[in-house]
Amino acid sequence: MTDESARAAYNSPLRARQKAQTGQLILEAVATILRRAEVADVTIAEVARTAEVTERTVYRHYKTRDELLRxxxxxxxERMGGPYVNAPRSLDALLDALPRVFDGWDRDERLVRAVFFSADARAFRSPAAEQRRAALDGFVCALAPTAPEAERARLVAAILSLTSVTNWAFLRDVCGYAGRQAAEVAVTAIRLALKGLEQR
Known part of the structure; x- marks a missing residue:
């Protein structure tokens, strides 16, 4: 084996770690930009400036702006809702986590609105919503196995709506509730609906 082929075969853990950290830094820069500007302002040049790296470094990780946004x-x-919202272990786990999630959305309001209300992000939200819908359907079915399927489907849709960013924004903007208060409203409504279904 030549020195050159030995170098090519060697994978440096340090280099891999540095590459992952730089990729993270670049994505953090996109978030920083969206906290103060619009999606249209996310350019490779602005991301590089914000991340304090060269444009060439950004291009090494992402060949185009679209690839970066994808x-x-x-x-x-995942950072905004994480497993609590996107893949809850149980209905109780989701409801217990909701005040923390809504509080987090309050703390990063501008970024949350940029991500969740952006048409560009819609395609990426759909798989998470479907995953959440399937999980909730399983939870509701286990709680009320004899309930009519249409009724369970309506309850799942209500839970999806009440635990959504759209509901958080409505309760915040229209009703004046902060994150934790908004979560309490949502959790109370869901628990009452579940109780009604179980009692039938």
Whole structure:
């Protein structure tokens, strides 16, 4: 084996770690931009400036702006809701986590609105919503196995709506509720609906 082929075969853990950290830094820069500007302002040049790296470094990780945004949306969605909202272990786990999630959305309001109300991010939100719908359907079915399917489907749709960013924004903007208060409203409504279904 020549020195050159040995170098090519060697994968440096340090280099891999640095590459992952730089990728993270670039995605964080996109979030920083969206906290103060619009999606249209996310350019490779602005991302590089914000991340304090060269444009060439950004291009090494993402060949185009579209590729960068395609990586950013699911990454940020996971950070905003994480497993609590996107893949809850149980209905109780989702409801227990909701005040923390809504509080987090309050703290990063501008970024949350940029991500969740952006048409660009819609395609990336759909798989998470379907995953959440399937999980909730399983939870509701286990709680009320004899309830008519249409009734369970309506309850699942209501839970999806009440735990959504859209509901958080409505309760905040129209009703004046902060995150934790908004979550309490949603949780109370869901628990009452579940109780009604179980009592039938």
């Amino acid at each position: 990586a950013f949306w699911p990454w940020q969605l």
